[in-house]
Amino acid sequence: MNKLSFFAPAILLAIASSCNTSQRNTGSTATDSITTVNEPTDTSLTAKLSIPATISLDHPIEMTFTVYNPTDSVMKFCKWHTPFEPLMSKYLDIVSDTDGEVNYLGPMAKRIMPPPANSYLSISPSDSILAKVDLKKGYDLTKPGTYTIKYNSDGISRLIVHDSVIFTIN
Numbered sequence: 001m002n003k004l005s006f007f008a009p010a011i012l013l014a015i016a017s018s019c020n021t022s023q024r025n026t027g028s029t030a031t032d033s034i035t036t037v038n039e040p041t042d043t044s045l046t047a048k049l050s051i052p053a054t055i056s057l058d059h060p061i062e063m064t065f066t067v068y069n070p071t072d073s074v075m076k077f078c079k080w081h082t083p084f085e086p087l088m089s090k091y092l093d094i095v096s097d098t099d100g101e102v103n104y105l106g107p108m109a110k111r112i113m114p115p116p117a118n119s120y121l122s123i124s125p126s127d128s129i130l131a132k133v134d135l136k137k138g139y140d141l142t143k144p145g146t147y148t149i150k151y152n153s154d155g156i157s158r159l160i161v162h163d164s165v166i167f168t169i170n
Contacts, residue, residue: 044071045123047082047159049149051167058126061141061169063149064129069123076120080111081153083131084121087138091153094139097146106138144169 051063060137065083069075081091087091090104135141135149151161 049165061135068128072125080083083133083158093150103140
């Protein structure tokens, strides 16, 4: 029992340190180009989610993710955990008003840290860029109801999303 008391905190410390996400990256998006980045640190970029208020169950559930650069400088952000790359991670929390959290069904990529330069997108001053994603391709959205979407990956992309969005599936 004494040995277990000694090793348990050491194991927990090792696990916690291996999950450290303190190496955060920021940046901006450009419509077609990928720009090399050296340790981006600015977090001035913001993003907004939008989706139609009502969607038919037999149609795609298309959400738009728009990134804004309100600064007077070119900005960069990491495209990981955003719709700017193919669906590779659970970057949204989707909750049903009646059934709780919606299951994520897509892939979960493991990544090297820090992200390589080709993982960043640039966005010009006072510009914006958008990406669309069909949420049915990664989330179990098969029941009618009202849902709330919240972006959960600002620690990876360094994009700030202030609001959640609500939509209804008929």
